[in-house]
Amino acid sequence: MDKSLPPGTVTLPELLKKRGFYTAVIGKFFHTVEYADKQLLAFDRIESYAKPPGWKGPGPILTFPPVKRVPRDPAPKDQKSKEYRQWRARNSDRYGDSGLAPEEEGDYRNAQIACALLKEFSQTKKQFFLSVHQSRPHTPLVAPKKYIDMYDPAKIPDPPAPPDVQSSLYPRRVTVGNPDIFMNRQPTPQQVKEAIAAYYACVSFVDSNIGMILDELEKQGLASNTIVFIMGDHGFHLGDHGFWSKYSMLETTRRAPLWVRVPGAPANGQVCRQFVEFVDFMPTVGGLVGLDLPTNLEGLSFVPLLANPSQPWKKAVFMVENENNQVVRTRKFSYLEFKKGPVPAALFDLEKDPWETVNLVDDPTFAKARQEMAELLRAGWQAALPDQAASQRKE
Template sequence: MRKTLYILIVGVLAFYGCDEKPKEQALNTTEVAEFQQPNIIYIMADDLTTQAISAYGGIYKDIAPTPNIDRIAKEGMLFQDVLCTNAICGPSRAAILTGNYSNLNGYYKNESGGKFDASQWTFPQEFQKNGYQTSLFGKWHLGTEPKGFDVFKYHNSAGQQGHYWNPTYNENGTNVKEKGYATNLSTNFAMNWLEKERKKDAPFMMVLQYKAPHRPWQPDKKYEQLWEDIEMPYPATFNDDYKGRELTAGDTEMTMEYFSRRDMKFEEPAHLKGKEKLKWAFYGAKKGEVVQPEGMTAEEGRKWRYQTYIKDYLACVKSVDDNIGRVLDYLDKNGLTENTIIVLTSDQGFYLGDHGFFDKRFIYEESLRMPFMVKYPKKIKAGTVNEDVITNIDFAPTLLDLANIQTTQKMQGKSFKSILEGNTPKDWKQAMYYHYYEFPYWHHVQPHYGIRTQKYTLAHFYYNIDVWELYDLEKDPQQMHNIINDPQYASIVVNLKAELKELMKKYENDKSLADFRMITDKDFGSIVDKKDDETSVQDILTNKK
């Protein structure tokens, strides 16, 4: 009996001992998983604006909803005040990649207005160095070959603008012409990499950047006639007369009068070739070249151009939304959703007939505000909305911080990881500095710098004019009334100029106006007469001018 009892006790202890060990191992596995580096998918559409995303509301939300993009917001955090430091494609991308303003990364203007210095540090290089698998698909648009990616396939025609149909891609150094629609193709390449090429035992960081909905707004065939039978609504500021802003907003080449034959989808004559072909296609983009069907009045033609434009633009967005849905579905089906950070953004905002405009460039809200949302189930509470001031130079340090990657690289941007987790630091920025340099190409928008707080926008347009503008965003959110000369705002102007002065010093861009004009002139040359004084911006901002 004693022997039997001894065997029984030993057996019981052995049983529980074996049981305890797997439990301990399971606990350790859970702990390891908790600190597992996340995968990151950074999605950026070109010229996508908040007005075109139904999660942000607006006049198109019921006509042209974006359910897949909205899903990222619904399951993550939607940002209302993410702002672009230089609202133009290439310079914004450079700021995002480097975490620095144009004056430090050296890329002030688009193609033909400089070139991105590919030898400098970018955040994908840091991910690659720290064991991440890295890939890039779609649009690059920096005039260089990407660095920091194990695999890349980017648009490499039309100055890296790319084409919507049958585009040429640079695939790891070799040009390849593909057949099909660019938005679908770029996603196909990304999905193929996710499914077949990436290693399953290491985290990945994938950059997926669409050409759409950039000009010339060519929809997929199945969406060409999507809204043919309806009249799209008009923005409240569609008939802006630019009173009080005649030399700035009122002196551009991005109004409804500047759409080309190509933009308006006129059928091209078959016999045209070379320069004649280009001349015919781009007729309408210059002053006095108004494109519209015969017999229309000026007002009818203006509305017709808007209707053509907005339907094509939103149809391009429709394809972007479809393809984002493909990516989200893949993550769900393959158990990757919980540990994958999804970022959805654009290089800046865009005008959809607001103020009678298309394009971007201005410090005004529609082009300044970037759509931005982040989904990361492990860290971000679903359905949250944030209204803190964040800029595109903050993206790089934040992504690195989320991946627990330490870097010695100096960046002007700051991580907002704690904001994503629901905690805004007490010392977080309350204002941002903006600077746009390109003139007169393209669209004839005056170079300007300024400050944007949550309540005010103050801007100085300086190339060959000297115009200040102030907007009270609480009383005038559509920015129709320049109140710079209103006496009741005099002290506010003084305070904003002082704050702007400090921001320009902080970001190492407190040059003279002559220096800023030289940046504009570089590559293009001096196109128009301008003042040539050496006035210090710092003196201007302290009213010593």
Template structure:
């Protein structure tokens, strides 16, 4: 009799455990998602250790409260448009032909019918809503109309707000571009203190304030929500209130390390230099204004940090605090003097590495840094996996949900970053291999974290180069149709 009672007790206990696991799985499946995109943000965040002088208390607090730092995250492309198109569709640029800002994924034959992340979540019972930049904006066939990607959401709201710099002249920083400079940076590389010294008038602040209100006033028709928020700063121009500039006195700023002959060992197969001096670097070198550049970027990052604080405070005070996955990411890196360069693009570490943080309530530990090698393109399958959604067959990325649950495990499969057609970077956590038409680069980040010494022609690294070269795409999709309209400007009305 006692034996029978013992068996019955064991059976009851097993059913109880199974039930508990089922409830846990259901809870994970029902979690909301807060998807935060930050434009042109690099690793200059306290918990990422990119610059010890940066002041980002809200990023650091998020990490302390379970927002795990994905310390070795990288983008699939080092330009806004293709990076966002790639991560939102889950498809690599070399497979779609979306290589630049002037290609709308809806015009590309290989992506026009692919479900983007918000569409996929909406299809599986989520209420998707958005404000701020998530997709790169493009012109449309309708005069005066921009495509912000509003079609991807159940609910889309236009972000608004602006504070002009005090100086009415342009550039507001008083540093005129060089005669031979071309492109967006010629006029767009500007900064200055805004009128009123008040962040509440600015677009990003209004965006996070709106989101905070949603958390505390809505039930989203009883559905879990997928909320995508885009923060525009620190994208140029760097216009923020004076109080943020005051946080970084010029005489206290330390500049990133540079090497005068850094590009001398990056040569083509024919022995010719592959990279000229960056014209933006040249401009600020001539004006002796490098500290002003760094100050302006850091001021903008601290403004973004304040916005993040407003957003997370709103979430934490709401009923959704304990059942919302928060994932925060920058769309690519940004050079701030490294390699004597300002800006994004190309395939060096400062452009390819991105900030990424993820909080899964009850799963991610506090004050944790995960060193697994991940890519922005992996977010799509990871979020679907964490929320219990079926895998999407179009995804090229690799779910790192297992890594989220076990952040100390080895996770170093080589990852791919592309810049333009046929130019690729393969990175495995230690070595960075870059290949393009007419040249190669190879860096050992263990001994050369600044990528100052190109080992591509060093025979001692031949086997490493061969191993990484195996991950380079064998074919590259031709460039998809180009939209001649510049998404950074308003289309002219006919």
């Protein structure tokens, strides 16, 4: 990470550690351990995750019996090899019953570890930061049978936005396959319904695990003074446009779940329809717990929304897929630009076309809208800030 980030960049766990928090992580936090050795050293406890060189924290707080797994097609070690790509394609379409009891699943065990740590924190009175990872509903879409049985594929409706290779922004996915599940071909209508049902099952499984942790917070007397964030890192296509998983700049990928509970916050339990972005997470946490934050953060603390979720806020949000593709989204429009692809740009009227199926970028009626959205994309995130926040930054 140090090679990719500006010199002196400090991560959230490092700031929290400096502030005096006891820091703990269960499962993945950074994408891989290898490029985040220094950053992971900020954690006092690391569970269900590889340890960086030089880390000298405690051993596991819980131990679990081994799981008897059905032998599977083993993955080649070299993830950049042709063999690995072939293996991934062979195994990409897995969904349904995991063959494991809930208690044997890693996600369930991570929740149990979290509960054990919360019990410890309640006894030691430590001010803590605890990050708990759940792998689902990432692929493979497998869950314990009790959750799979909750959803009948026959009752699953067809996905909106049927695939159309002529209008697709990613036509290869319609004709060949997706970068994740269904990599070699489009699924049959029955497979679509089965995979969506399996996704719902995975979400219900995670919901149960989160409930376990929240119940433990109450049990240990910590709920009244613990800030809780529940968030996903991206959205998930479920057959719309012929797409699956993430890997697009469309709304289904852009939108991610977020729940926030701050003890005593007036807006607890309310829905907020304002725009927030991942870059806002660090300044928000910093504002809530009094961190000494860097002055060059691009995000905006959304603490004010926790008091009044309907107040005017950001005018737009932005996403960069890679150095070639980026998008800006306002209340009414989404505007996408591609340096490589079937079209150089796309414009969608989200009020009339929320699934982004009709590209209006060349429609003369929307020429002004296209120009305004393109200018907003060029102006960047500061142009979309609330008026008060924009004025403060200029000062």
